[in-house]
Amino acid sequence: MLIFENISLALSGLKSNKTRTLLTMLGIIIGIASVIAVMTVGNSMKNSVTSSMEGMGVHNITVGIKQKSSTRETTESGMTFRAGPRRQTLSKEDYITDDMMEQILSEYPNDIKAFSLTESVGNGKAKYRNLSANVTVTGVNDGYLTANDLTILSGRLFTEKDQKEGKKTAIVSDKFCENIFDGNPDRALGEQITVVLNNKYYHYTVVGVYEYEESAASFDMSSSEDVATQLYLPLKTAQEQNHNRNGFSQITIVASTETDVTAFLETVETYMNRRFYGKNENYEISAFSMESMVSSMTEMLSTISIAIAIIAGISLLVGGIGVMNIMLVSITERTREIGTRKALGAANSSIRLQFIVESVVICLLGGVLGILLGLALGLFAVRVMGYEGSPSVSSIAVSALFSTMIGVFFGYYPANKAAKMNPIDALRYE
């Protein structure tokens, strides 16, 4: 009962000192707002990245070679892998070969659905008559097309003959067709296009058109017409074009639906390292999945969030000290009031409660304003970055709780000082 009286008392007190209250709350507001803003951005980013990564296939395990280093532990994560091996130092025995894949398949026939293999050729310009479009040329096997769920709008995938003989066939995107074939995929079929790659001219016959999907993760600044879409070639065609007969620096294993990807990824990594790379002094195998990438990404975002939370914590500490300071000023100003209350029969505990409630009200009010400000800033930033906004509910709850705790913690000392005042001295205070 006394709590409600104290809350309304505190509110009326704060209302009569608006500027002072606002300035006192500022530390708390800024601290909480920064936490909420960062958490909102982080959470939204995490959610969009996670969902788009999951869309790219959770059953895919990417196996690649990476340089051995003395500090193995620090390069475990998928992110460091990408910075990985320098191609120019690779020699023939470092590559992952067809032979290795066959052995892996015979070792784990139930866990592997397919191998998704790619051979990157490069970026170039595709020309047809006097029209042109940007393309990224990649050689792929059938496994790749399965793993990436390509939707064929017109024509067909590569045939066994295309793959085996290295035919000069190509599968292009519908977006590509918009630029060159008036957006009609059927018109593209059977047409021969010319692709300029590194000042060399290559000719391919279009056999299929797939549906281009704009990925949320790729944040492209170029206008939609300049976007380079994937132009797929049969794997062998690309390898021959690159004069690559060694093998692959990176392959993707498409795991079976019932396989535990995380566990299988480690099994494959261990198997390959022991079997094929035990004697290799420079390179070893590193495997990761979208799942492991998502988790390492999540981990990284959490680390950043924690770092920022610590900084915000410091700002809250400073804010709390501000609250304590103003509470000390307030009890000095109200010494006579405290004396009067004691004369009227207020127990020390009632006085203590009164000032703790006042401090909590300041902090909680600051916390709520901070949460609102943080949400506004965070959601605005998320919108600018083009992600879908998803505020972190837990951080809002924690912030509210935390600001209450600051109120109690930094309010206790001044409140206790007030409670312990001698009523006679307090009444006599001028």
Next chain:
Amino acid sequence: MEDRKLMIDLRGIVKRFYIGQPNELEILHGIDLKVCDGEFVSIVGASGSGKSTLMNIIGALDKPTEGDYTLDGVNIIEARDRELSGIRNRKIGFVFQTYNLIARTCALKNVELPMLYRGMGRRERSMRAKELMKLVEMEERMNHTPDELSGGQKQRVAIARAMANDPAIILADEPTGALDSKTGRKIMDLFHRLNEEQGKTIVLITHSPELAQETQRIITVSDGSIIGERKGDGKHADI
């Protein structure tokens, strides 16, 4: 008067400050004082005579160094801090020279305050506070804050507040000290009314002989001792 219940019973009250230090100071040197139920007593004395210290002890704000004090049958000497606040809350009604109303809080809420600390329910509190405001003829202005009230009005609110928990005694410390004589007269009339109509025991601390003369008994304090005690008129003086 002797058959009446003893409200205040002070025996051999000694108060010393800075005990054990070179500047040890004895303010009260063995005071004996008895006040009965329904009495209107005044304590007079020059400033520095020790009457404020005596008032603090009577008001259970301070404990004597030596001596015994029983207030309405309760031993104050043995009471602990927490019990003392309860005693102040229920047995004593304070009226201060400077009113000491809680700022930014309306008159009615000020009157409710002692009842709030007593743990009385909201509705009961509000009802009693309104009755008291009527008693001190302030019902018109009960929703005003102290800074919207005149000195005399503030003091009437303070008296209503002192009456809130129907205390054993009302302890008034120079209640008219900050008021002009006409307003002061009204406040004194109010005390007389409370004493006569409600039978309240009132202890008035003052330095004014005229005000003291209106009370039933006048106790003169000088230099930490009671130097005289005489009967007053016990009625309104004409101004």
